[in-house]
Amino acid sequence: MTDYRPACVVWELTLACNLKCLHCGSTAGGRRAAELTPEEALKLCADMARAGTRGVALMGGEPFLRKDFFAIASKVRELGMELSVITNGTIFSDEIFAGLKELSPRAVAVSLDAADPALHDRIRGVPGSFEKSGRFIDRCLAEGLPVSVITTVHKLNIKELPKLRDALKGRGIAWQVQTAGAEGGRFKKEFLLTPEEFYSVGLFVEACRREFSPEELPVIGAHDLGYHSLLLKNVSLYETWDGCQAGKAVAGVRSDGGVLGCLAINDDRFLEGNVRERSFYDIWNDPAGFAYTRGYKKEQAGANCAGCEHADTCGGGCNEMSLMKTGELHNDPYCFHRLEKELFKDELANPLKRAALKLRGAAPAALFRRLGRMFYGGRGNEDKHRMRL
Numbered sequence: 005m006t007d008y009r010p011a012c013v014v015w016e017l018t019l020a021c022n023l024k025c026l027h028c029g030s031t032a033g034g035r036r037a038a039e040l041t042p043e044e045a046l047k048l049c050a051d052m053a054r055a056g057t058r059g060v061a062l063m064g065g066e067p068f069l070r071k072d073f074f075a076i077a078s079k080v081r082e083l084g085m086e087l088s089v090i091t092n093g094t095i096f097s098d099e100i101f102a103g104l105k106e107l108s109p110r111a112v113a114v115s116l117d118a119a120d121p122a123l124h125d126r127i128r129g130v131p132g133s134f135e136k137s138g139r140f141i142d143r144c145l146a147e148g149l150p151v152s153v154i155t156t157v158h159k160l161n162i163k164e165l166p167k168l169r170d171a172l173k174g175r176g177i178a179w180q181v182q183t184a185g186a187e188g189g190r191f192k193k194e195f196l197l198t199p200e201e202f203y204s205v206g207l208f209v210e211a212c213r214r215e216f217s218p219e220e221l222p223v224i225g226a227h228d229l230g231y232h233s234l235l236l237k238n239v240s241l242y243e244t245w246d247g248c249q250a251g252k253a254v255a256g257v258r259s260d261g262g263v264l265g266c267l268a269i270n271d272d273r274f275l276e277g278n279v280r281e282r283s284f285y286d287i288w289n290d291p292a293g294f295a296y297t298r299g300y301k302k303e304q305a306g307a308n309c310a311g312c313e314h315a316d317t318c319g320g321g322c323n324e325m326s327l328m329k330t331g332e333l334h335n336d337p338y339c340f341h342r343l344e345k346e347l348f349k350d351e352l353a354n355p356l357k358r359a360a361l362k363l364r365g366a367a368p369a370a371l372f373r374r375l376g377r378m379f380y381g382g383r384g385n386e387d388k389h390r391m392r393l
């Protein structure tokens with residue numbers, strides 16, 4: 005038995021989906037060949053509880069397409085685990101809302117990629133998706149359910165962030181901002197953010213967190229937006245970044261029972277086992293399991309991270325981003341600390357300027373204007389929507 009406990013298991017209930025999102029990392033659409041049966045799914049719930057799992061996030065594909073969704077979700081709650089649901093928000097009925105209320109979920113998260121309905125529908129691949137997801141969110145709010153919105157940022161929607169901020173603020177909706185990877189078969193690599201665009205997303209989240217109270221706009225950056233920044237102290241949910249938690253505090257389960265450290269790592273080489281052959285409890289407690297995080301040593305850091313003073317604890321950033329962008333683990337090229345060395349090279353070379361940067365937490369004005377233009381498209385508009393850091 006290991007000392008690790010799963011704080012959150014993300015479970016792809018089915019790969020079936022009624023949308024065709026461009027950035028979907030698992031290219032969802034049809035079911036996997038042999039998805040878990042209702043009996044196997046309930047056994048998995050019991051095994052996760054036995055392994056000490058604190059919370060389970062049910063996602064897809066689209067989780068409401070699974071007919072036994074409520075039987076599984078109820079079992080999770082019955083066994084004392086917290087429940088989150090991640091949905092595209094386009095499948096709903098009075099029964100679904102009543103069932104969700106009964107479950108007292110920790111969060112009902114809905115994907116929203118743009119404030120512009122046509123752009124959201126284009127990214128989601130199905131006309132009318134925006135309107136349906138909007139209705140879903142409104143109804144959740146009316147029912148008193150804890151609603152979150154997840155926005156996955158890439159080149160097509162980076163300019164939507166300020167409009168989404170304005171649409172979400174003051175509504176009691178938690179907002180998670182994350183950046184797209186290119187694992188899925190529908191996403192073109194040219195839609196990936198450039199390093200500067202990536203940094204500007206961090207700057208945007210930081211600006212929101214400085215400008216709005218958590219009551220007005222509870223916004224966070226996901227795991228991929230970090231690490232050890234001189235300037236961006238407020239982007240992530242975590243006060244300190246202790247490295248990728250795949251197999252340490254989080255796990256992912258595919259709808260066919262395959263277990264991974266993180267469901268975002270869409271690569272069969274990182275499958276730790278299948279719950280049809282070994283219980284989740286045994287897979288999680290395997291002393292040889294999840295070696296890439298549990299057994300990480302700083303000497304394993306890739307070229308982007310070798311020599312970094314944080315390599316020991318950081319572990320080279322998000323392993324999913326690292327793998328997707330470089331083909332290696334522990335080598336995340338999109339890291340605030342690393343990018344700032346380039347973006348702030350003049351300030352960092354000068355001890356006085358470096359100290360001022362650290363103390364004031366303020367970006368140099370010219371850099372700020374350049375990054376701000378990524379959202380507002382041209383001269384003049386940046387002042388109107390100015391990000392206040």
Ligand code: SF4
Pocket residue numbers: 231232305308309312313314315316318319320321322335336339340341342
């Ligand atoms: S350069 Fe690598 S090890 Fe250093 S903070 Fe960034 S991701 Fe972490």
Ligand code: SF4
Pocket residue numbers: 227228247248249250254265266267268269321322323324325
């Ligand atoms: S691979 Fe990335 S998203 Fe997955 S647990 Fe690690 S840091 Fe988080």
